[in-house]
Amino acid sequence: MTPDLHCTDLTKRFDDTTAVDNVSFSVPPGSFFSILGPSGCGKTTIMRMIAGFLEPTSGDIQIKGKSVLNVPPNKRPVNMVFQHLALFPMMNIEANIGYGLRRAGLPKEEITRKVGEALERIGLPGIGHRKVDELSGGQKQRVAIARCMVLEPDVLLLDEPLGALDLKLRERMKVELKSLQAAFDTTFVYITHDQSEALVMSDNIAVMNEGRFEQMGSARDLYYRPDTAFVAGFVGDSNRWNGRVTKQNGDHVEVQTSSGLTLRGATHQRALSIGDQADAFVRPEAIRIAHNATELASFDNRISGHVTSLLFNGAASRVLVQGAEGGEEVEVNLPQSGEFASLTKGAEVHIGWSSDQANCFAGGV
Known part of the structure; x- marks a missing residue:
């Protein structure tokens, strides 16, 4: 045609x-x-x-x-x-x-x-x-x-x-x-x-x-x-970390961020090697929030921390979570019902996501 x-x-x-x-x-x-x-x-x-x-x-x-x-x-x-x-x-x-x-x-x-x-x-x-x-x-x-x-x-x-x-x-x-x-x-x-x-x-x-x-x-x-x-940064909202690849296994890598956080993600487009600079992107809706760390045992990326900000926007509300060891704040979608509906600033929480939900690219972009 x-x-x-x-x-x-x-x-x-x-x-x-x-x-x-x-x-x-x-x-x-x-x-x-x-x-x-x-x-x-x-x-x-x-x-x-x-x-x-x-x-x-x-x-x-x-x-x-x-x-x-x-x-x-x-x-x-x-x-x-x-x-x-x-x-x-x-x-x-x-x-x-x-x-x-x-x-x-x-x-x-x-x-x-x-x-x-x-x-x-x-x-x-x-x-x-x-x-x-x-x-x-x-x-x-x-x-x-x-x-x-x-x-x-x-x-x-x-x-x-x-x-x-x-x-x-x-x-x-x-x-x-x-x-x-x-x-x-x-x-x-x-x-x-x-x-x-x-x-x-x-x-x-x-x-x-x-x-x-x-x-x-x-x-x-x-x-x-x-x-x-x-594209990962421009289309939709994403959390972004910069670091270096410390482990590589097929199309998955482990990235040590500049703030000391260890992240695991996928390289769907171009392979990365150990030592390469890398940028990792995770969308707020891909991250699960919990009060108990055991609820996140199935995720290979987990952070414990506290809520630093509540970003109320109705059904699209989010929270910012600061890890216990510092580093960048992480933006997370906030469930609108149940125990998280009344979440407050300073609350201790745990967040986690799958490595398949983290897109990793060559850094320095």
Whole structure:
């Protein structure tokens, strides 16, 4: 099956700076693909090259099997939703959605039909007569997407479109965007620095750093089986320790941390040898907390200590635990029921986790 979008060896240089460095990827038809990375990593540059606002220094961009190099933006079968939605305040909703159709010279009857269908799909039927400033932030977001989708692009590009929304609305719009993508059955390419947005909405994600893709895969792959220390630290929350490998057995190692703690972990991607610097990552939800050390006898990583902080966040509450021998505080998910519901600062506790839950990578990253 021909991908809707295929980029090959895509590179963009600005004088002596390489913003995008030899990136290749494909996006299957009807999928939701996200490029996730910190500010300045090159993700917006990729988006602008796909849209035609920038020409690559080298490489190729194909949409449905045809190269779009040297094709101007208005002739490419793509459309783009920006963080600042740029809706026309002097027009009502129908006029905003139908703007591109009028520019294309479609008959009035066809424009009315297409706009009506778009309003149905975004869940806003019957309000086309309203002004833009009468809409909520989430409704404006849907109208901006509908304005793009009525033009039936092969690929819709979304440049951090939720960044200007408040937290609660942003959480709701993550679900709505995924539903809209399914309703229109159009390929979405989405860029964001927000890992939660990428994890919740995407079929596949590329994690980008310093102009390159560190890893591509499903949200589950990136979260549970990161390829690099950058991905392990950037996607989701993790405890991180740095140290040296003191023992090695197959794809498992023992790491002596700089604070004197001995950790056991797995090297799923690249083998480490005795003496190598290593970074170990353990997610807070992988760690079990107990009042009695014997409850953790099955774990090959165990620490005894006390609670230094309670981080209340409803169902996502956590505690920080300081080991009895010092070292880094460990962030642990807090069970919401039973004996730990009333845990207090200073309480003596024990924590433990399996070596298979600790991802170890070459250190110095």
